[in-house]
Amino acid sequence: MKIDILKTHGSYNDFILIDEYSNDYGLNDEQRTSLTRTLCDRCHSIGADGILFIQKSDKADARMRIFNSDGTEPEMCGNGLRIAGRYITELLGTDNAVVETQKANLNVQKTDSIYEDIQTYEVLIGPVSFDVSTLPVIHSENTLQNTVIPKLSPDLSFTAVSMPNPHIITLVNEIRENQVAKIGKKANEIKDVFPKGVNVSFVKDLGDSKIFVQTYERGVGITNSCGTAMSASSLITCLLGINHPEKEVTVLNNGGMVRCKVNPLEQGGYSVLLRGNATYVFTGTLDFDFSQPEKAEFYLEEEFPQEEESYLKLEAYAKNVL
Numbered sequence: 001m002k003i004d005i006l007k008t009h010g011s012y013n014d015f016i017l018i019d020e021y022s023n024d025y026g027l028n029d030e031q032r033t034s035l036t037r038t039l040c041d042r043c044h045s046i047g048a049d050g051i052l053f054i055q056k057s058d059k060a061d062a063r064m065r066i067f068n069s070d071g072t073e074p075e076m077c078g079n080g081l082r083i084a085g086r087y088i089t090e091l092l093g094t095d096n097a098v099v100e101t102q103k104a105n106l107n108v109q110k111t112d113s114i115y116e117d118i119q120t121y122e123v124l125i126g127p128v129s130f131d132v133s134t135l136p137v138i139h140s141e142n143t144l145q146n147t148v149i150p151k152l153s154p155d156l157s158f159t160a161v162s163m164p165n166p167h168i169i170t171l172v173n174e175i176r177e178n179q180v181a182k183i184g185k186k187a188n189e190i191k192d193v194f195p196k197g198v199n200v201s202f203v204k205d206l207g208d209s210k211i212f213v214q215t216y217e218r219g220v221g222i223t224n225s226c227g228t229a230m231s232a233s234s235l236i237t238c239l240l241g242i243n244h245p246e247k248e249v250t251v252l253n254n255g256g257m258v259r260c261k262v263n264p265l266e267q268g269g270y271s272v273l274l275r276g277n278a279t280y281v282f283t284g285t286l287d288f289d290f291s292q293p294e295k296a297e298f299y300l301e302e303e304f305p306q307e308e309e310s311y312l313k314l315e316a317y318a319k320n321v322l
């Protein structure tokens with residue numbers, strides 16, 4: 001079967017987008033999982049952190065489903081939602097859209113460039129909850145805030161929050177990638193604490209409303225960035241008084257930079273506005289046989305060198321801020 005794909009990234013958290021809105025490929029979930037595991041493989045295929053499936057919705061303008069590179073389907077993806085937002089608004093010829101995701105219908109909007117000439121979108125991340133049952137995390141109290149999880153680490157303190165996918169966040173003075181990888185892997189093995197796994201982020205405060213975040217993503221591993229994790233980290237630094245909801249937080253990551261604005265809600269609780277790039281890399285066509293996925297062939301159609309060039313400038317700027 002022939003499938004059109006679009007390779008994209010948000011802060012170099014990279015995704016393959018498959019448009020099931022305009023094309024009836026007749027895929028079932030087993031096939032979506034097979035496509036994801038095959039195509040995300042960085043050694044033998046295109047390589048990506050996940051696949052975004054764009055579908056029709058009877059509740060919103062369109063629906064986004066995200067599959068992690070291991071084939072699992074999480075509740076949400078912040079960087080992916082910006083890309084889905086760009087794709088859907090371009091398809092519908094609008095500047096904003098409501099996108100159905102697993103737990104909520106969320107607004108996406110084209111907005112001012114985050115840096116010179118970058119396709120920029122903002123998405124509202126939520127519902128946000130600190131209730132441990134929403135991740136879930138097995139814990140003796142209703143929330144887990146700034147608390148040591150002895151099975152994970154004897155000295156690091158974590159805060160648990162669902163965005164609504166599950167996150168734990170720790171604030172550190174220095175981020176070491178091998179430690180993020182080790183703790184992230186372990187957190188996803190201790191099923192008696194995190195039965196559905198968890199995204200693990202290490203956050204360094206850089207002062208002046210800037211933070212650096214590195215994440216071990218459930219179902220993927222270390223990624224260049226994770227949108228929901230950067231939103232969660234901005235929120236937690238606001239709650240700790242390090243940052244302030246009135247001021248956008250600049251979040252640096254290994255793939256560049258985004259900005260997050262924490263919104264306290266009238267009814268209590270929070271949502272987070274995540275603003276950043278939605279960059280197209282290339283399009284192409286796949287020849288995919290589900291009985292022989294390893295034999296998939298890919299034919300490149302169009303590249304977007306101008307978008308990559310602009311993004312490289314943002315990346316260089318972000319490195320300078322560090």
Ligand SMILES: N[C@@H](CCC[C@H](N)C(=O)O)C(=O)O
Nearest residue numbers: 074077078079165226227228
């Ligand atoms: N990269 C994403 C999050 C993707 C889902 C995550 N791996 C999970 O399993 O919850 C983002 O930008 O938020």
